Amino acid sequence: MNQQGTQQQATISRVTTGMRVVDSTGAEIGTVDLVQRGDPTAVTVQAPTADPGSSLDELIEATAVEEPDVPADLAARLLHSGYLKVSTELARTGAVYVLADRIATVSDGQVRLDVPAAELPPEE
Template identity: 80%
Template sequence: MEQQGDQQTTISRVTTGMPVIDVAGTEVGTVDLVQRGDPNAVTVQAPTTPVPTADPGSSLDELIESTAAEEPDVPADLAARLLHGGYLKVTTELARTGAVYVPAERIATVADGHVRLDVPVGDLPPEE
């Protein structure tokens, strides 16, 4: 459990906008979202309601809000692990979808205004 505490201490020093560098020294991108771990977050459920269709009585804002994706936008098993341990969402041009997720345990250091990872960018799960 101490390792989980160390990860939470590390991730708490990350702020949005920080550059992220992988283990090979490649600049991955910038932090878009910081999510600390929640030990009680063990499952992620897919929405049970179908995507709403536009009806004349709905406002555009309501429609956009109802179809917005929940974070993290990855398969449910990975989402559960990310929510449990904590993660960063990193905006990047190196992924087809424009973003990747960094599990808290992949953060090597947070120093000098940037985040260093212990894995290459290719090992990070992309946003779906």
């Protein structure tokens, strides 16, 4: 992992669920719902291919949404670099994703981003 990737992972490792998230303009976006550290070997996301069984548990498992819930090319980038899922009222779906390299600082229980909220991809 290169130095920038190592720094991103160190930064994202300081983020915890429930932290406030603000964008580059200082506007509050929402709170961290999920923290996922990067996996440099991640290249793709595959949809589940298992045939759901007849039990309720098997049906629920078969319809569960895998994270991140975004188009495959973006999902691969998120998984590779690491990401935050942020609960927000700014997106129709109730959540947006933040690439690890978009985190400017983590301090005082707050995550500050280096982009405005409008540039964050929404959950599908």
